[in-house]
Amino acid sequence: MSGTLRIVGLGPGPDCWVTPEVTAAVATATDLIGYAPYLARLTTRVGQVVHGSDNRVELDRARHALMLTAQGRKVVVVSGGDPGIFAMAAAVLEAVDAGDPAWRALDITVCPGVSAMQAAAARLGAPLGHDFCAISLSDNLKPWPLVAKRLRAAVEGDFVIALYNPASKARPDQIFEAFAILRAMKAGATPVAFARAIGRPDEAIVITTLAEADPAVVDMSTLVMIGSSETKLILRPGAPPFVYTPRGVGGVR
Numbered sequence: 001m002s003g004t005l006r007i008v009g010l011g012p013g014p015d016c017w018v019t020p021e022v023t024a025a026v027a028t029a030t031d032l033i034g035y036a037p038y039l040a041r042l043t044t045r046v047g048q049v050v051h052g053s054d055n056r057v058e059l060d061r062a063r064h065a066l067m068l069t070a071q072g073r074k075v076v077v078v079s080g081g082d083p084g085i086f087a088m089a090a091a092v093l094e095a096v097d098a099g100d101p102a103w104r105a106l107d108i109t110v111c112p113g114v115s116a117m118q119a120a121a122a123r124l125g126a127p128l129g130h131d132f133c134a135i136s137l138s139d140n141l142k143p144w145p146l147v148a149k150r151l152r153a154a155v156e157g158d159f160v161i162a163l164y165n166p167a168s169k170a171r172p173d174q175i176f177e178a179f180a181i182l183r184a185m186k187a188g189a190t191p192v193a194f195a196r197a198i199g200r201p202d203e204a205i206v207i208t209t210l211a212e213a214d215p216a217v218v219d220m221s222t223l224v225m226i227g228s229s230e231t232k233l234i235l236r237p238g239a240p241p242f243v244y245t246p247r248g249v250g251g252v253r
């Protein structure tokens with residue numbers, strides 16, 4: 001039997017944001033591999049082998065998945081959100097790149113998912129309607145000075161900025177350093193949103209301004225959205241404002 005490897009994204013939370021392609025891949029898998037809390041979101045059937053692991057062993061997990069695929073298993077590697085955004089698809093391809101040349105001939109497919117920034121944007125309105133970028137604030141895989149440089153460059157380019165991995169117990173202070181950079185370079189009235197646990201029962205959204213934002217509210221389940229100079233609010237009676245970035249710059253249509 002020839003093996004298959006499907007690297008799938010489970011979306012940010014609810015089942016309704018999981019694609020039919022991903023549901024089918026999970027249903028037919030012999031082996032499910034991933035960070036244990038993501039695997040816990042799956043309904044598995046008798047006979048499927050679930051290989052849960054810690055979040056810090058991405059490359060080991062990737063190599064394990066490739067070895068099982070080479071043995072003829074139907075393997076699914078799961079990520080939260082989209083598997084290509086700060087997630088397992090790149091780790092698997094790194095392992096292919098550096099590993100057994102025979103792995104290059106394996107049947108490997110990346111199955112997309114809804115990323116946290118898309119889900120947060122949908123809840124907020126349309127903040128990603130014009131040019132934007134995504135930056136992970138984690139310095140686990142790159143040095144902090146590079147994070148700070150990219151943040152300054154994103155502000156310089158006037159992008160809407162989606163900040164992933166804004167804080168964790170081990171990294172509580174970087175979000176404050178990030179906001180110091182943002183406040184030194186951008187208008188205080190810039191819209192800012194803290195979108196926490198989007199699509200989950202404990203979802204919480206704060207819409208504020210750069211001047212008034214309290215970065216202490218963020219945790220590892222939060223996506224931070226920083227507006228560009230064009231991002232605006234539409235105030236609504238009895239409902240949260242819409243946050244949106246017009247399609248054209250300076251009113252161009």
Ligand SMILES: C[S@@+](CC[C@H](N)C(=O)[O-])C[C@H]1O[C@@H](n2cnc3c(N)ncnc32)[C@H](O)[C@@H]1O
Pocket residue numbers: 012013079080081082083084085086087114115116117120163164165166195196197198199200219220221222223224
């Ligand atoms: C390692 S990254 C994985 C990103 C994922 N692959 C994606 O496409 O959304 C984890 C970060 O994604 C963001 N995130 C994931 N799920 C989220 C959710 N439901 N609500 C808000 N942010 C979320 C947080 O910034 C979190 O620290």
